[in-house]
Every structure is written in structure tokens, then in C-alpha cells.
Amino acid sequence: MIKMIVGLGNPGPEYVTTRHNAGFWLVDALAREGNATLRHESRQQGMVARARLYGEEVWLLQPQTYMNRSGLSVVALAGFYKILPDQILVAHDELDLPPGTVKLKLGGGSGGHNGLKDISAHLSTQQYWRLRIGIGHPRDALGDSAKAAGARPDVANFVLKPPRKEEQHLIDLALERAMTVMPLVVKGELERAMMQLHKPG
DSSP states (O other): OOOEEEEOOOOSGGGTTSGGGHHHHHHHHHHHHTTOOOEEETTTTEEEEEEEETTEEEEEEEEOSOGGGHHHHHHHHHHHTTOOGGGEEEEEEETTSOTTOEEEEEOOOOTTOHHHHHHHHHHTOSOSEEEEEEOOOGGGGSOHHHHHTTOOOOHHHHHTSOOOHHHHHHHHHHHHHHHHHHHHHHTTOHHHHHHHHHSOO
């Protein structure tokens, strides 16, 4: 059973619409679904809400530590309420998936994502659930000649910019699809949630 859902992002109005805040967008949707209000909790260094979702009590968290220190906030909330790593779902932007794609998995590496890297370090394990929200990769926008010349895409700049209008539309659709499996997720039926989320079309 999932007892805590973490959305990754950066605090501050300048980051609200950026690709790196896709995890925040999912938690915002869950807070609306549960009619819950996220409030700043200094002890947990994040925006926190206790929501009743689909008949279960779930903690929602948006760390306010900036992305590369997300683990501080996650471990503070999980430790206080004795929530185990495999009862945690972390929603985050995923460079290796195109916009419109969303995938669920347990464990794995960080894929270069600084938020995941810090959470794994603070939890001392990679065995927590991840909801990977595709944002695409800046290399996909490089022309063939630029790729042939060995041009390196600017990932840091890419994730801190808003998606293009058509990308945002696809990401919004992916978040809607993710919301349809959340009843299964919070009840602990994660294999069923994965099958439903990952089935084609």
C-alpha cells in the first residue's frame, strides 16, 4: 500500500510551469482530488497534506528544498510517520520518455535525475516506487548535422524551461492517465496499475 506520494520540483513562482516541476503537477491534481490543502511544514521542509484518497489516508509532499536536496524532505516526513521506502511513490519528470508517456516502476537507478539521486541517498535504498512523467530530451530537438558535429544538448536549461504548447498538452494527457490508476496505486495494487498504465493505446 502506498502511504506517501511525493512530487518533485523546485519551489518558487519562476519554476511553476517548468518541465522539472512535472511531479508537483501530479501532487496538485491529487490534492484537488482529495479536497486537501498543501501547507508549508518547516519540520518536513515541504508542502504537506494529509489526504483521503479513494478510501485511504495518504500523505502528499512537495519538497521545498530545491531538486538536488529532495531527500531531506522525503526522509523527514517518512521517518516521522514511520513510512517504509516501498510505501512511497515519487512522481518526477523523465528525460528518457517522450511527452505523453507515463510509466510506473519500483526501484532502479536515478538516470541522472538529481532529485532521485538525493532521495536514494537519504533513504539508503533505491527500492521505492517512481511515476516517470515523460518530458522528452533536448537531444531530440538537435538536427542531424548538430548531432554529427557532436553537439551536446543543454539538459539543465531544458528542464528549467516550460514545455512547448503541444508538449504541455501531451504531458497533461499523461497526467490524466496517471490519475486513472491512482485508486489502484493507493490501495497497493501496483502490478495492476502498471499493466493498466503501460498497455498500448
